[in-house]
Amino acid sequence: xxxxxxxPSSLSxxxxxxxxxxxxxxxxxxxxxxxxxxxxxxxxxxxxxAASSLQSGVPLRFSGSGSGTDFTLTISxxxxxxxxxxxxxxxxxxxxxxxxxxxxxxx
Amino acid sequence: xxxLQESGPGLVKPSETxxxxxxxxxxxxxxxxxxxxxxxxxxxxxxxxxxxxxGSTNYNPSLKSRVTISADTSINQFSLKLSSxxxxxxxxxxxxxxxxxxxxxxxxxxxxxxxxSS
Numbered sequence: 001x002x003x004x005x006x007x008p009s010s011l012s013x014x015x016x017x018x019x020x021x022x023x024x025x026x027x028x029x030x031x032x033x034x035x036x037x038x039x040x041x042x043x044x045x046x047x048x049x050a051a052s053s054l055q056s057g058v059p060l061r062f063s064g065s066g067s068g069t070d071f072t073l074t075i076s077x078x079x080x081x082x083x084x085x086x087x088x089x090x091x092x093x094x095x096x097x098x099x100x101x102x103x104x105x106x107x
Numbered sequence: 108x109x110x111l112q113e114s115g116p117g118l119v120k121p122s123e124t125x126x127x128x129x130x131x132x133x134x135x136x137x138x139x140x141x142x143x144x145x146x147x148x149x150x151x152x153x154x155x156x157x158x159x160x161x162g163s164t165n166y167n168p169s170l171k172s173r174v175t176i177s178a179d180t181s182i183n184q185f186s187l188k189l190s191s192x193x194x195x196x197x198x199x200x201x202x203x204x205x206x207x208x209x210x211x212x213x214x215x216x217x218x219x220x221x222x223x224s225s
Contacts, residue, residue, distance in 0.1 A: 001168075034210055036152075043201055043215035044144075044152065055213060087152055091210035095167045098152045 002026050002090050006099035012107040019075040021102045023066075023088035031067045032092035038101075039084045047086075048073065078104070109134040111202050111216035119196075119223050125189040129202030129216055132183065136160075140205040141178060141185040142212060145198040148220075153198075157209055158185055165209070192223045 003026035013019050023033065031051035036044035046055045048064040051071055061076045075082055083106055088099040115127035129141065143155040156166035158176045166174045170189065178185035189196060199220050203212040 038152075043203075043218055044212075045215075046211065046213045049208070049211040089152075089154075089210055091208065094165060095169070096154045096210050098154070101151050 001095055002029065002093065002097050004088055004090055004097050004099040006086075006088055006102050008102060009100060010103040010105060012105050013078050014107045015078055015080060017078045017107075019078055019082075019104060021073045021086050021088075021104075023071045023073070023099050025069045025071075025090055025092075028068045029090045029092035032090060033064070033066070033071050034089040034091055035062075035064055035073045036087045036089065037082075037084045038087065044087065075104075080106075109204060109214045111204060111214055113200060113202050113216045113219040115219065115221070117220060117222060119192055119221060120225050121193055121223055122191055125187070125192050125196060125200075125221055125223070127187045127200055127202075127219065127221070128184055129186070130182075130184050131204060136206055138206060140209040140212075141176070142203045142205060142209065143176060143187045144201045144203060144212075146201070146218075147195075147198045154210070155187065155189075155200075157205075159209075194223050197221065197223045 005024045033051045035048040038044040052064045063074045085101045085103045110132045119125045140157045142157040173190045175188040199218040201218045202216040204214040205212045
């Protein structure tokens with residue numbers, strides 16, 4: 001099974017900061033990567049699919065990039081509602097595997 | 108707007124079978140993936156499996172021997188059964204729906220906590 005490693009596992013940032021989260025796959029997965037945002041007590045929310053395609057309704061400050069084994073999620077101008085945990089998910093092959101999550105906290 | 112709602116017992120005894128149902132409302136599509144994902148308290152997400160519109164299923168190998176996902180499209184419901192549960196199966200269980208891709212999931216239920224305990 002493909003292992004997905006996210007870093008950092010947590011970070012502290014201020015409103016307005018640019019935040020970058022990294023996800024690394026244990027083998028190449030083309031661009032078959034999805035990003036989700038999860039707030040406490042809530043279901044995950046789809047942000048980005050195919051590594052860089054923004055889901056409808058998601059603010060433009062979210063962007064994704066990468067292919068192969070290395071991927072990034074960038075939040076340009078962190079907003080109060082962005083404090084949450086972010087997960088990457090590879091959908092290249094089965095079983096699909098999530099990264100361990102990155103918790104974005106308020107500095 | 109598509110909405111999903113999980114239902115089922117919040118407490119299951121060890122060695123018994125966990126059974127959950129997800130009711131889907133709003134929207135219609137001939138191509139969809141009805142999916143179950145779980146999250147142990149304080150931990151990350153784990154994909155359990157899906158049933159596609161055609162009726163085909165795909166399960167996580169780590170759970171495959173114990174999992175069954177079925178659907179009743181006439182009432183827009185799909186179900187999860189997980190047999191021989193242990194405390195390790197205690198988690199919030201989410202149902203979700205994807206359209207063209209199995210793991211691109213724009214629609215989710217709110218999740219339901221299932222505790223395995225005697």
